[in-house]
Amino acid sequence: MTLDALTIAEAGARLRSGKTTSADLLAAVLDRASRTEAQLHAYLTIDRGGASEAAAKADADLADGIDHGPLHGIPVALKDNMCTRGLETTASSQMLAGYLPPYDATVTTRLRDAGAVLIGKTNLDEFAMGSSTENSAYGASFNPWDIGRVPGGSSGGSAAAVAVGSAFGALGSDTGGSIRQPASLTGIVGMKPTYGTVSRYGLIAFASSLDQIGPLTKSVDDAAVMLEAIWGHDPLDSTSYAGEYPDPRSEMGKDLHGLKVGVVKELAGEGYEPAVEEAVAGMVQRLAGEGAEVVEVSLPTFDIAMSAYYLIAPAEASANLARFDGIRYGHRAEGATTEALMARTRAEGFGPEVIRRILLGTYALSAGYYDAFYGQAQKVRAAVREDLARTYERVDVLVSPTSPTVAFVAGERVDDPLAMYLSDICTIPMNLSGDPGISVPIGLDHQNLPIGFHVMAPSLGEPVLFRVAAEVERLAAFTARPVLEEVAV
Amino acid sequence: MSTVRPTDRSETAATAFYTPATMPIEIDIAHVAHLARLDLSQAELDGYKAQLGDILDYATEVQSLEGDPSTESEHPLGLVNVFRPDERRTSLDRDEVLAQAPESQDGFFVVPPALDTE
Numbered sequence: 001m002t003l004d005a006l007t008i009a010e011a012g013a014r015l016r017s018g019k020t021t022s023a024d025l026l027a028a029v030l031d032r033a034s035r036t037e038a039q040l041h042a043y044l045t046i047d048r049g050g051a052s053e054a055a056a057k058a059d060a061d062l063a064d065g066i067d068h069g070p071l072h073g074i075p076v077a078l079k080d081n082m083c084t085r086g087l088e089t090t091a092s093s094q095m096l097a098g099y100l101p102p103y104d105a106t107v108t109t110r111l112r113d114a115g116a117v118l119i120g121k122t123n124l125d126e127f128a129m130g131s132s133t134e135n136s137a138y139g140a141s142f143n144p145w146d147i148g149r150v151p152g153g154s155s156g157g158s159a160a161a162v163a164v165g166s167a168f169g170a171l172g173s174d175t176g177g178s179i180r181q182p183a184s185l186t187g188i189v190g191m192k193p194t195y196g197t198v199s200r201y202g203l204i205a206f207a208s209s210l211d212q213i214g215p216l217t218k219s220v221d222d223a224a225v226m227l228e229a230i231w232g233h234d235p236l237d238s239t240s241y242a243g244e245y246p247d248p249r250s251e252m253g254k255d256l257h258g259l260k261v262g263v264v265k266e267l268a269g270e271g272y273e274p275a276v277e278e279a280v281a282g283m284v285q286r287l288a289g290e291g292a293e294v295v296e297v298s299l300p301t302f303d304i305a306m307s308a309y310y311l312i313a314p315a316e317a318s319a320n321l322a323r324f325d326g327i328r329y330g331h332r333a334e335g336a337t338t339e340a341l342m343a344r345t346r347a348e349g350f351g352p353e354v355i356r357r358i359l360l361g362t363y364a365l366s367a368g369y370y371d372a373f374y375g376q377a378q379k380v381r382a383a384v385r386e387d388l389a390r391t392y393e394r395v396d397v398l399v400s401p402t403s404p405t406v407a408f409v410a411g412e413r414v415d416d417p418l419a420m421y422l423s424d425i426c427t428i429p430m431n432l433s434g435d436p437g438i439s440v441p442i443g444l445d446h447q448n449l450p451i452g453f454h455v456m457a458p459s460l461g462e463p464v465l466f467r468v469a470a471e472v473e474r475l476a477a478f479t480a481r482p483v484l485e486e487v488a489v
Numbered sequence: 490m491s492t493v494r495p496t497d498r499s500e501t502a503a504t505a506f507y508t509p510a511t512m513p514i515e516i517d518i519a520h521v522a523h524l525a526r527l528d529l530s531q532a533e534l535d536g537y538k539a540q541l542g543d544i545l546d547y548a549t550e551v552q553s554l555e556g557d558p559s560t561e562s563e564h565p566l567g568l569v570n571v572f573r574p575d576e577r578r579t580s581l582d583r584d585e586v587l588a589q590a591p592e593s594q595d596g597f598f599v600v601p602p603a604l605d606t607e
Contacts, residue, residue, distance in 0.1 A: 102588075195566070307547055307551045326591060332592070344528045
């Protein structure tokens with residue numbers, strides 16, 4: 001097995017046994033990147049200099065007996081909407097071409113403090129708005145399982161990099177499913193933590209009440225490793241959770257006896273590919289075979305959750321993106337007055353999907369329409385939470401497909417925003433509720449495309465979430481890797 | 490298709506102004522673009538208007554919610570406002586921040602006139 005195929009846990013074990021060095025691990029992922037980037041375009045920026053320095057330091061520290069923990073010396077990637085001081089951060093927008101943040105995001109700082117080696121910045125849908133990573137101003141990313149297909153989105157670059165081995169792990173952000181859906185479409189693990197547990201400081205905001213940073217990794221264990229490194233209270237984020245954090249690993253390895261698993265009735269049926277439904281049903285049966293008590297549950301509000309999401313997220317985006325005005329950073333167009341300059345700057349700097357959502361959000365918040373749209377959407381959001389609270393009185397976790405379909409063909413949904421939006425139908429409820437969710441790969445369809453299994457738990461229910469995810473991973477025994485014809489760049 | 494018109498804020502029940510009909514949702518797209526400070530061409534406005542119509546038509550589904558939820562919280566963990574002592578702290582480096590500005594001078598951001606003086 002080549003180094004780039006290792007999990008974080010395996011690579012860490014080799015480092016500590018002296019069989020390899022952080023510099024070797026970095027060389028392996030950079031080599032992999034140099035032979036796959038021409039097809040995948042997972043990265044926007046590779047920071048060879050910074051990564052080499054960090055790897056050398058990690059090796060020197062280990063030699064001196066200084067060990068920062070499981071991420072020590074491990075090369076990982078960051079989605080390009082997380083600030084890295086002095087390293088270009090664009091959110092895949094022309095608006096931020098050349099932007100060099102004067103500070104690190106809290107997650108960046110925490111990864112550095114954990115000894116991780118930051119390889120570079122991965123591609124995304126502009127400002128994380130999309131489900132295919134086709135909305136990037138710097139060109140689309142592609143799926144390593146079939147380069148004619150999308151890797152999902154918006155964290156598609158992070159997903160493609162981890163799936164192909166040009167990163168051992170990566171961070172993504174999940175506003176409506178942007179970690180879990182690309183993880184599902186590329187055959188890896190993707191986890192959205194409980195809202196408020198991972199600081200959003202330095203994450204370029206899309207929809208602040210929904211955005212959450214989380215890991216994309218090759219294994220469930222690796223996801224727990226990355227989560228433990230990045231979560232915890234941060235005074236720089238006023239929505240950061242200041243209470244007690246559970247140990248996400250405390251239930252890992254426990255069997256499923258006595259656990260109640262709810263299969264969500266609303267997340268099946270029309271629009272779901274038969275291969276996806278069969279794989280998910282098969283896994284549910286196996287969970288039952290392991291002693292879990294499986295029941296079908298109905299959450300009627302899930303049927304209207306997406307319509308609420310597509311009002312709330314654009315509404316928040318329209319406010320958050322007001323900061324891009326050509327004055328303090330980023331792109332600037334000419335204008336005779338400040339207002340003319342702003343309006344021209346924004347029309348030039350934003351891509352079509354971003355403009356569409358700003359207009360949608362502005363409309364939904366504007367006088368006269370507020371009650372009918374935004375106000376009503378907030379009521380739906382509260383009703384989703386109540387529906388979930390009622391359901392969690394009866395079950396411990398919920399399960400569903402992560403995505404109704406496997407990876408779709410590139411270009412297929414570009415001109416149909418609504419069809420694109422529907423690919424997040426299974427993941428959106430957890431963003432509205434703030435609860436954690438994880439996607440675990442469970443198999444391939446007849447076209448050799450990965451299928452993801454979605455596990456959901458109540459807020460701060462990470463221990464039970466990881467317990468079930470680890471069992472799903474063990475039962476699925478999914479070890480396939482994409483076979484990509486490598487082309488030297 | 491459904492009709493949603495600007496309404497008096499005193500009307501609270503969604504049903505008071507949401508009636509399934511054949512009229513498309515009213516969107517004054519030029520006004521919305523102005524509110525959002527987006528200088529778009531007429532062709533762009535027309536394109537976005539059509540797409541917004543489709544999405545909003547779908548989004549009217551929110552009005553099918555029956556009953557009123559009893560809780561409305563912005564944060565799943567029920568957080569409240571956060572305060573900190575009003576103490577001086579290190580801020581970002583001014584020169585590093587201004588280096589990212591399209592135009593700056595003597596420690597300030599430079600902008601054209603705020604008002605049209607013509």
